[in-house]
Amino acid sequence: MNKPKPLVAGNWKMNGLMDSAAELFRLDALVKEGQDAGCEILICPPFTQIVRFAGKMQGGKIMIGAQDCHVSEKGAHTGDISAEIIKDAGASHVIVGHSERRADHNEDNRLIREKTKAAWRAGLVAIVCVGETASEREAGETAAVVEAQLAGSIPQGAAASETIIAYEPVWAIGSGVTPTADDVEMIHGVIRAHLGGRFGDEGGGMRILYGGSVKSTNAAALMGIDNVDGALVGGASLKAEDFNGIIDAYR
Numbered sequence: 001m002n003k004p005k006p007l008v009a010g011n012w013k014m015n016g017l018m019d020s021a022a023e024l025f026r027l028d029a030l031v032k033e034g035q036d037a038g039c040e041i042l043i044c045p046p047f048t049q050i051v052r053f054a055g056k057m058q059g060g061k062i063m064i065g066a067q068d069c070h071v072s073e074k075g076a077h078t079g080d081i082s083a084e085i086i087k088d089a090g091a092s093h094v095i096v097g098h099s100e101r102r103a104d105h106n107e108d109n110r111l112i113r114e115k116t117k118a119a120w121r122a123g124l125v126a127i128v129c130v131g132e133t134a135s136e137r138e139a140g141e142t143a144a145v146v147e148a149q150l151a152g153s154i155p156q157g158a159a160a161s162e163t164i165i166a167y168e169p170v171w172a173i174g175s176g177v178t179p180t181a182d183d184v185e186m187i188h189g190v191i192r193a194h195l196g197g198r199f200g201d202e203g204g205g206m207r208i209l210y211g212g213s214v215k216s217t218n219a220a221a222l223m224g225i226d227n228v229d230g231a232l233v234g235g236a237s238l239k240a241e242d243f244n245g246i247i248d249a250y251r
């Protein structure tokens with residue numbers, strides 16, 4: 001299978017008041033002014049901004065996604081948002097199983113697997129997050145933890161067109177610290193082998209993003225590693241210039 005087109009995705013987390021549209025417009029302008037990026041670009045704002053952002057970016061190069069979804073299509077789930085509602089609002093992707101949701105909401109692999117199926121059901125691309133904690137890493141359990149998360153979180157029958165993996169070591173998120181290139185290459189190789197073993201050619205074509213303290217200064221080096229097919233970016237996605245500097249890795 002051909003190498004998949006990389007994706008640079010921004011996760012705004014719980015940031016984005018009404019005036020944040022200005023940042024999106026600035027990013028859009030930088031993307032349009034800049035050399036064509038050889039990657040797809042995605043911004044995942046809070047739910048409240050999706051419909052507006054998707055409307056503004058329609059026909060452009062920036063896609064809009066969500067940060068989570070419920071497993072059900074609709075019904076009595078006060079405060080939750082279904083994948084169908086997200087799709088209806090104009091989004092194309094949804095992040096599931098981010099480590100902050102695993103920690104803050106006790107989300108486990110089984111639930112994340114159901115959320116991934118919900119994303120597919122609604123016609124969204126699921127970005128499934130995996131990654132070890134600092135103590136798991138210190139115990140030498142990184143590969144075992146990530147393989148267990150992949151086995152538990154990705155449903156059978158996954159296709160490359162609707163499934164993206166984000167490897168995000170929990171200790172690297174928001175810390176300014178990243179794994180060594182050798183470590184990233186090793187674990188992305190483990191993930192690729194798992195995907196290939198389970199899904200054959202489809203697994204070979206699935207994008208594996210790296211996430212955790214990606215910045216414009218380290219993006220090119222990280223994106224150049226084997227089996228790194230893009231980035232999931234938190235803090236540095238909030239400022240248009242910073243995020244555009246990461247996209248530069250693919251220009």
Ligand code: PEP
Nearest residue numbers: 173174211212213234235
């Ligand atoms: C994230 O939370 O997905 C993330 C990668 O955050 P940061 O880039 O800020 O480390």
